[in-house]
Amino acid sequence: MADLDFSQKLDQARSKYEMIAKALDPEGMKTRIADLEREASAPDLWNDQENAQKVTSRLSVLQSQLKKLEAASSRLDDVEALEDLGREEDDHDTMVEAEREVEALNQDLADMEIQTLLDGEYDERAAVVTIRSGAGGVDAADWAQMLMRMYMRWAERHGYKTKVMDTSYAEEAGIKSATFQVDAEYAYGRLSVEGGTHRLVRISPFDNQGRRQTSFAAVEVIPLVEPTDHIDIPDSDIRVDTYCSSGPGGQGVNTTYSAVRVTHLPTNIVVTMQDERSQIQNRAAAMAVLQSRLLVMRHEEEAKKKKELAGDIKASWGDQMRSYVLHPYQMVKDLRTGYETSDTQGVFDGDIDAFIDAGIRWRHQQRREARAAEAEAGE
Template sequence: MAILRDGIDPDALLARSAELEARMGEPGFWDDADAAAKVSAEHARASRKAEAFGQLEADAGDLADLAEMALEDSSLGGELEEQIASVEERIAALEEERLFSGKYDSGDAIVTINAGAGGTDAQDWAEMLLRMEMRWAQQRGFKVELLEASAGEEAGIKSAAFRAEGENAYGLFGAEKGVHRLVRISPFDSQARRQTAFAGLEVAPVIDDVGEIVIDMDDVNVDTYRASGAGGQHVNKTDSAVRLTHRPSGIVVQCQNERSQTANKETALKMLRGKLVELRERERMEELAREKGEAQDVGWGSQIRSYVLAPYTMVKDHRTNVEVGDPTKVLDGDLDKFIRAELLRRAGRGDAAAGGTDDGEA
């Protein structure tokens, strides 16, 4: 608990919470709704973390007394086991908090999925990957909003983007960034041959501060088109969908889920700002790697995980060597083990994270 206390620093959290609470009580604080919302959200996060640590510390302290009582009264054994499991679960959750140190890690994320090599199988796989990531986000308690989806030619999707709104969404989804590989018997092959398909996942932070990234609209092509996916009669009958092409970087974003062209353009601009921030950070890291003479991280386009459905079943993360023998659970959104292991690896604790496989794995 001492190590966790040092990492969480509950005293600093309480001081920050008190500082923010004082600001919230100042005259005119709520006049700027956007700024007030950010301060209020930070206050809620700091207060929650401090309260969670305080309760955890108290409950952990009670375990010794409860264990002693259980030795005298065997009926308390079940309660002791539950309390130990609860404390361990909350310790793991708070330890996870320490893994997010990036500027945007605590904020919302825009996740983009694109079909890669593999034809129709890849487009079908992209849709499966989209479902998996959105289900994980929803199970995590995030608010998820599909922003755009471009239907595949025969099945699946060519691309899609969604926003995940919740604490540490960007930091968590960063562990999923890269190329995902699927191996299975193709349902689109008349000879039922095994096929390999690829889909890429990109993630960008949601940048609400316009001053963070200044976009010259003279550098942006704005195209409108008729939405092709689900979204109600309005979006399907008007050219409300918006595509933005940023010529200097080549970045293309699009949004079709909002109810008006103006709203779609505003959301697309947020998506573009986030992708430009991600591009800037990636270029900075590559420059640092070159200066140090290190091998550059090719994670942006590399294969991070394989999902094998035939001739055997297994999901393996190639960065951490974490394996799971039940792809169905993973494809239904059970990603915590993979994400946590990758976060630990990045924090320099990969050996502890990649500690073997699940029981019964292939």
């Protein structure tokens, strides 16, 4: 029976590897790497620092992916050889080692598989995350700040650069809202599955009677806009207000009107920025986020039209997507994927990859079902 289990696990690993290799196309990756290496070696590369950073970052990501893929192929061959050796010599320890290695390989391949599912139009981009407190008063403001810390810790675990773009502090504790950027390849593809309403149930630290409180916070994730996106915003469509930046509890950060609020009049989208010292920098950052939100809106409208043409396709994201319960028991559960854990402290410390991976697989399945329904409606 053990031999059969090992054989099944090895077949599973081989099948996963072949699927990943087909999706990632190692030969095509080598060609793209060679092209990027030529660009990276150009003497005038750093004349355009933004483009240079994109080239070197993309090159690094592709080299890392190819290295992992080649290592997985070698590990498959090695574990097969190890299993053959164990059988020939009837060596129990060698067979146990082969069993351990094939299990570890399957886990690593499952992680690599996620990369192949990030195939959305903007998945490769950096992400702009906005968190807003919802129902629940001061507890909701505190909850919004807890969520911000969770995502910051997640980015830190992966070595991703983050930049806080705007923070609006609540009067008693926590934040009303915050916007920050996560600058990494596929940050949007990964974090976009975190969009929605997050619900916290706990004994309120702000209630002197120690009652249980339910709080809500909304997470919005948009891709960072790029110059090639061509989202034109006429000056007549926006209103720009300036004001003094402020810190926690209303404390003044400076006495100049450097903070900027941009209102897009046709859609009533409001973007505020105050974390840069210069009004010009804050305005540029606000316009970039506004363009990103309009880009997503345009994309959603196009998807909606396709959905209407295809008929009643299964609904996508519901508002309340995850519950975090600290009382009367400890549990974090994703309401879309069903994934859950009792390690609530680990989650709050940024250990959310399992939730993100489950969300990516869930989203991929939703997209497949939507495409199938669209194809069926078009027949």
